[in-house]
Amino acid sequence: MKRIALGIAYNGHAWQGWQTQPHGQTVQDCLELALSRFAAQPIGTVCAGRTDTGVHALNQVIHLDTPIERAQESWVRGTNAHLPPSVAVQWAREVDTAFHARFSAASRTYTYVILNARVRHPLWDGRVGWVHQMLDVAAMREAANALLGEHDFSSFRSSQCQAKSPVRLMHKVDVASHGQKIIVRLTANAFLHHMVRNIMGALVQVGQGREDEGYIARLLLARDRTLGAPTFSAHGLYLTEVDYPGYEFPRVSTEGFSLDSINFEDKL
Incomplete structure (x- = not known):
């Protein structure tokens, strides 16, 4: 048996998340059907991160045997x-059987894109989260610093989360403004269900000024999801990178679709 690693990109707007479901309307169901047709035999897959309904990926990593x-x-x-336009394999590499798309990953990076504009833009429907009130990016950046390090993230965990432990190690947090966009990048060893949202x-x-800059720190200490903010939209969330020490995989080209350089006016 050979083990093959694949890099997958997808627009999650039309899909009910990654993980296979009886209705078949998931990225995993779609991908496994395409792989099985190509290979002329059933193919199962294991992924690096099970993205939610509506969440996108620039570099989801999977393996198959x-x-x-x-x-x-x-x-x-x-x-x-055999795939629809919203899903595409970006690269393939044969790997040793010690490689595991989920357990070999040292970290995952998610990127969230907010359109911070007075009115919503229909051409970006399903691709960004929209907030019409002007946001204080400096305050958001200061609050986000509390996320760095190892914490119990129970206050940011879905009630449906099946992880054995709520403790995660946050390696990097970045909050930056790019014109009408606010880009938030989070890198951690792993994420809980709905944690980023x-x-x-x-x-x-x-x-928005509804909470002060110490809000995130207080939520971490509280370890109580009922005290947290509402879960934010899935539309602006992207799985952008998975790091595998000892393995060199291609970086997915985002030429023409750099999350930092998207100019909304250019798309009119």
Whole structure:
């Protein structure tokens, strides 16, 4: 048996999340169907991060086991021939059997894009979170610093989360303004169910002046989800990077779709 790693990009707006469901309207169901058609045999997959309904990915990483022989480029082009426009394999690499898309990952990076504008923009429907009140980015950045380090993230955890422990290690947090966009990047060893969206809900509360800059720190200490902010929209959330020590995978090209350089006026 060979183990193959694939990099997958998808627009999650039309999908009911990553993980397979009986209705079949998930990215995993769609991808496994395409892989099975290409390989002419059933193919199962394991992913780096199970994204929620409406969440996008620039670089989801999966692995599969198969006895068949195919060139790396064939896995890309052959599978893509059976996929809809919203999902595409970006690269393929044969890896050793010690590699595991989920357990070999040292960290994952999620990026959230907020359109901070007086009115919503229909061309960005499903691709950004929209806030019409002007947000205080400096206050959001100061509040977000409390997330760094190892914490119990119970206050940012969905009631449906099945993780055995709420403790996670946050490596990096960045909050930056790019014209009408606010870009929030979070890198951690792993994330809980709805963790990023619940963090975003709290940061927006700070940006709107409804909470002060110590709000995030207080929520972490409280370890109580009922005290947190509402879960923010999935639309602006992207899985942008997964780090695997000892493995060198291609970086997905975002030429023409850099989250930092998106200019809304250019898209009119």
